[in-house]
Amino acid sequence: MDYSKFLSERSKLRQPSATRALAPFLHQKDLISLGVGQPNPDTFPYASMSVTLKTGETLNIDEQLFSRALSYDNTQGLPHLNEWLCQLQKIEHNPPVDFTLSIGTGSQDLLTKTFEMLLNEGDPILIESPSYTGCLSFLKTLNCNFVDVMTDAYGIIPEQLEKILEAWPESDPSGRQNQPKPRCLYTIPSGGNPTGATSTIERKRAIYDICHKHDIIIIEDDAYYYLQFTVERVPSYLSMDVDGRVVRCDSMSKILSSGLRLGWVTGPKPLIERINLHTMGTNLQPSGIPQVMAYQLLAHWGHEGFFHHVKNVAAFYRQKRDDFVECLDRHMKGRATWAVPSAGMFFWVRLLGGINDSEDLIMNKALKQKVLGLPGVKFMPHESKTEYIRLSYSNVSKENMDEALRRLALVIDQEAEVNGLKIEDLGRSDQ
Ligand SMILES: Cc1ncc(COP(=O)(O)O)c(C=O)c1O
Secondary structure (H helix, E strand, C coil): CCCHHHCCHHHHHCCCCHHHHCHHHHHCCCCCCCCCCCCCHHHCCCCCCEEECCCCCEEECCHHHHHHHCCCCCCCCCHHHHHHHHHHHHHHHCCCCCCEEEEEEHHHHHHHHHHHHHCCCCCEEEEEECCCHHHHHHHHHCCCEEEEEEEECCEECHHHHHHHHHCCCCCCCCCCCCCCCCCEEEECCCCCCCCCCCCCHHHHHHHHHHHHHCCCEEEEECCCHHHECCCCCCCCCHHHCCCCCEEEEEECCCCCCCCCCEEEEEECHHHHHHHHHHHHHCCCCCCHHHHHHHHHHHHHHHHHHHHHHHHHHHHHHHHHHHHHHHHHHHHCECCEECCCCCECCEEEEEECCCCCCHHHHHHHHHHHCCCCCEEHHHHCCCCCCCCEEEEECCCCCHHHHHHHHHHHHHHHHHHHHHCCCCHHHHCCCCC
C-alpha cells in the first residue's frame, strides 16, 4: 500500500532526531560511542529493584536490564519487551501481513500520535457515536470533522458506514467544493467505552470489507480486548488485515496496571515508523522502569501465563457485570433500559421518565444524592444532548452498586414526577 496519501502534512514534516537515531547502536558491544551524550549511570543513586507479587513471589529485576532501564533507550521501547509483545501479537492475532510494533506511554499516547499522523486540520474522521471521551477531546484540538457512524449493542452498524461512504460527494474537479473523503475510521471494537458494546466477527468482516473498498485506515482501539467474557475472544481487525490498513492500539492498563502507563501499537512499518518519529520529537521513549517491571513479569509468566492471567481478569469483571445486572434489575426496571455488555467495564444506560438530557440529572441531582455516573453528552462527538448515561461497575462492591442504583432510581422518580410521569406508567422497553 502507498501510505503517503494517508499522512497529515505535519507528519510528513517529521524527521528523525539525530541523537535518537543513534539509540539502536548504543548497545552494540564493539562500538565506542562518543556520539551520544548519555548521562553516566554510575552517578545514578539506584542500585537494584525487586517487586513482590500478590502470590508472594519476588521478582528480582535483572541487573543489566535495570541499569538499562535507568538510561535512555530505544524510541520503540525496550527491545526485550517489544519482542515479547510481537510474539504475543503473532500468537493472539496472527496478522496476515508484516507488522511492526512500538511501545508507548499508555495506549492514549499512541492513539493521539496515530490521529496526528493521519489527520490535517478540518479532515473528516469516521467515528462511532458515542465514542471514548479521552480521544474525542484530543480530536477536537485537531479541529477535525466528526463523521458519526451509528452504533447499537454490537458496535458500528456496517450498513450505516457503507451508506455514509457510498453517499459521499464525488470530488469536484474544480477543487472549489471538495470535501475530502474520510481516510480513517476510529473504532473501539471490544467492550466499547462508553457503550460496553462488542462487535461480532461478522460485523468486523463487513466493516473491514467496506474499509478495503473505500481505502480507509482502521484505528483499532482495543483497550478492553482481553476483558471479553466469552470463552473465545472475537478476532481483531488486525487478525484479518490482508491489506495492511489496521493500526491497532493495545493497553496494559486494564490487565497489569494503569499506573505503569504502558501500551503498544501494531501496524504496517511505514505508519509505525511515523509514530516513532513523533515520539523522537516529543517524549523520546516510553519510561524504562515500567517497561522492565512489565517485561520481568511477562518473561516469568511466559505467554501461557499471560493468557491465564487475562482469563482471570476477565472472569473477575464478568462477575462484577453479573452483580451489576442483578442490581439494575432490582432498581432500574421501568426507569431505564440497557444492553448487557459481553466485555469491558461499562453499561450504557438510557434513562426513561421523560428525561431528554441526562447532564443536569447526573451533575446536579444525582450528585446531591451522592451517586456519580457520567452524562452521555461527554461521549457524543457533536456534544448533542442525550438521555444516556455511562455507569461503570469495575471498582465497586456489590453492596455499593446496590446502594448507588437505589439512589439513582430515587432521582429518576423525582424527575419523572416533575415531567408528569409515574414510574409504573413507564414500562420497560428493551434496547
Ligand atoms: C477506549 C479507551 N481507549 C484508550 C484508553 C487509554 O488507555 P491507556 O491507559 O492505555 O492510555 C482508555 C482508557 O480508559 C479507553 O477507555
